[in-house]
Amino acid sequence: MPLSSESRRIEDRLRLELEKSLPLVDFDPLLHGRYRDAIRTGHRLTRTLYYLVPAIVFGVMSLSAGGLSPAPADFSELLGRLEFGLFLPVFLLVAAANSGRVPDLVSSWLHVGASLGLWCGILVLQYAARHGDAHVPPETLGVVLLGAALLCGFRLRPMLWGIAAFTALGLLLEWQIGIQAGEFPTDALLVVALGGCAAGAACVAEASRRRLWIAGQIADFAARCDPLTGLLTRAEFNLRFPLVVAQGRREHQPLSLILIAIDDFRAINEKFNHIYGDLVLHRVAEQILQFGKRPLDLKARFAGGKLAMVWYNADPRAVGEMAKQLLQAVRGIELEQPSSGTAPRLTLSAGVLTLIPDERTSPLDMLKTADALMYQARSVGRDRVVVRNLIDEEEKPQPHDLLVVPL
Numbered sequence: 503m504p505l506s507s508e509s510r511r512i513e514d515r516l517r518l519e520l521e522k523s524l525p526l527v528d529f530d531p532l533l534h535g536r537y538r539d540a541i542r543t544g545h546r547l548t549r550t551l552y553y554l555v556p557a558i559v560f561g562v563m564s565l566s567a568g569g570l571s572p573a574p575a576d577f578s579e580l581l582g583r584l585e586f587g588l589f590l591p592v593f594l595l596v597a598a599a600n601s602g603r604v605p606d607l608v609s610s611w612l613h614v615g616a617s618l619g620l621w622c623g624i625l626v627l628q629y630a631a632r633h634g635d636a637h638v639p640p641e642t643l644g645v646v647l648l649g650a651a652l653l654c655g656f657r658l659r660p661m662l663w664g665i666a667a668f669t670a671l672g673l674l675l676e677w678q679i680g681i682q683a684g685e686f687p688t689d690a691l692l693v694v695a696l697g698g699c700a701a702g703a704a705c706v707a708e709a710s711r712r713r714l715w716i717a718g719q720i721a722d723f724a725a726r727c728d729p730l731t732g733l734l735t736r737a738e739f740n741l742r743f744p745l746v747v748a749q750g751r752r753e754h755q756p757l758s759l760i761l762i763a764i765d766d767f768r769a770i771n772e773k774f775n776h777i778y779g780d781l782v783l784h785r786v787a788e789q790i791l792q793f794g795k796r797p798l799d800l801k802a803r804f805a806g807g808k809l810a811m812v813w814y815n816a817d818p819r820a821v822g823e824m825a826k827q828l829l830q831a832v833r834g835i836e837l838e839q840p841s842s843g844t845a846p847r848l849t850l851s852a853g854v855l856t857l858i859p860d861e862r863t864s865p866l867d868m869l870k871t872a873d874a875l876m877y878q879a880r881s882v883g884r885d886r887v888v889v890r891n892l893i894d895e896e897e898k899p900q901p902h903d904l905l906v907v908p909l
Contacts, residue, residue: 537715538657542609545655546600550593552653553616556624556646557593560584588623592616614660617650621668629675640689643672644696651704658708662701669697728803730780731787739802739810744865746798746812751859756893758821758856760811761872762790762828765849765884767807774840782837782848783807789831793824808876818856818893825854825887833885849885851876857892 592615598604599612624646628638647665650656672693680687726738734742750757764770764786771779783803790801790809798814813821829850837845853875855868871890879888 533716536719537712539606540715541655541711542606545653548653549613549655550597550600552649553589553593553596553620556620557589560589560627584623584627588619592619613654613656617654617656617664621646621664625668625671625675628672640672640676641692641696643668644693644700647700648696648703651700652707655707655711656704658704661704665697665700665704669693669700672697730784731803731809732791733787733809734800734802736802736804739800739804742800743812746800746814747859747863747865747868749798750814751861751863753815754858755815756818756856756858758813758816758818758854759868759872760813760825760852760854761804761869761876762809762811762850762852763876763880764807764809765851765880766846770846773843774846778840779807782846785835785837786832786848786850789828789835792831793828818891821854821856821891822887822889825852825889828852829885829887851879851884852887853877853879854887854889855892856889 595612596616599609599616604612621643624638624643628640628642647668651661651665673690676690676693677687680690726735727733728735747757749755764782767779767782770782787803787809790811794801794811794813794816796814798812800810800812802810804810813824816824829852832848832850835848837848839845853872855872855875857863857868875888875890879886882888
């Protein structure tokens with residue numbers, strides 16, 4: 503089928519979002535769910551690596567006698583407990599959440615819990631180290647927050663709140679330690695600077711991700727939908743048509759392929775110019791869009807002035823009459839008067855092939871047969887339909903504009 507009205511609405515909103523200078527806060531609700539699904543899928547590996555690296559680093563430090571120098575026994579014991587009681591379980595939880603087998607809501611809360619656990623664990627280590635003889639660099643928390651901002655693709659607002667909260671906690675910790683030591687807390691300034699960098703990186707990364715996603719979605723729409731007619735492109739039709747044929751084969755359902763040519767379309771282009779020809783094509787497509795609105799029905803611009811339709815599970819005996827109604831609808835189109843001459847009368851020639859696909863049915867052979875039927879309709883006078891029904895051979899002759907070709 504062509505792009506639905508919802509898809510058109512989504513495309514319009516995508517273009518509006520792309521025009522915004524910084525689409526961070528007012529991201530369209532219609533797009534937000536699709537965007538978050540894409541981000542979750544695209545960041546599975548980086549999120550897993552984000553939690554894996556601290557688990558490995560602190561694991562090595564806890565198992566290595568010289569990992570921290572000097573390293574008091576009580577601090578080494580705390581580090582071991584955090585590694586095997588927090589950092590390693592956090593990584594395993596995130597790996598499970600990123601497996602794709604966990605519901606999105608559960609996965610989101612697992613990531614929230616994992617992030618809070620990791621950041622709290624680092625704060626505990628820094629607090630214990632600064633009140634003992636061990637050393638954990640004060641910039642550790644800031645680096646971890648910066649990594650989350652760049653690698654994890656979390657929602658922007660919760661990410662900014664998390665950065666602000668843990669930067670404030672790190673600032674208080676370093677400030678308290680500096681005051682107790684009777685020194686100016688320069689490490690506190692470093693914590694604030696890294697927190698600010700993490701917040702800025704989160705904003706820039708989110709803006710870049712959204713713009714890239716929006717541009718990709720618009721490009722996808724452009725590849726799938728012909729902008730002039732609103733029908734599927736030939737490339738998209740070539741992708742979908744074999745799938746519909748396979749579906750009909752599995753379900754043993756009838757399939758009708760209709761190839762349509764606008765009569766004298768080349769002459770219209772030459773006589774009135776291509777802009778007027780585009781108008782003709784657009785008006786004919788408007789009528790085609792009214793026929794066949796089921797999920798597996800297809801409508802595409804096949805080539806130039808040729809169009810294609812696929813009706814899935816339509817009554818084989820009614821297909822010819824439906825095609826005839828399309829011809830009548832196109833005959834009733836009233837075109838604008840061209841700058842020179844009178845508006846042409848529009849007619850169509852169509853070839854219709856109806857069958858139930860089986861193992862021997864080839865989409866390419868179906869197209870060749872329907873194309874031959876369409877040219878036969880043009881050769882016998884145009885403004886008519888030629889039908890070949892491979893399901894029921896005992897079709898009765900129809901009026902002059904509907905010819906049934908028996909086997």
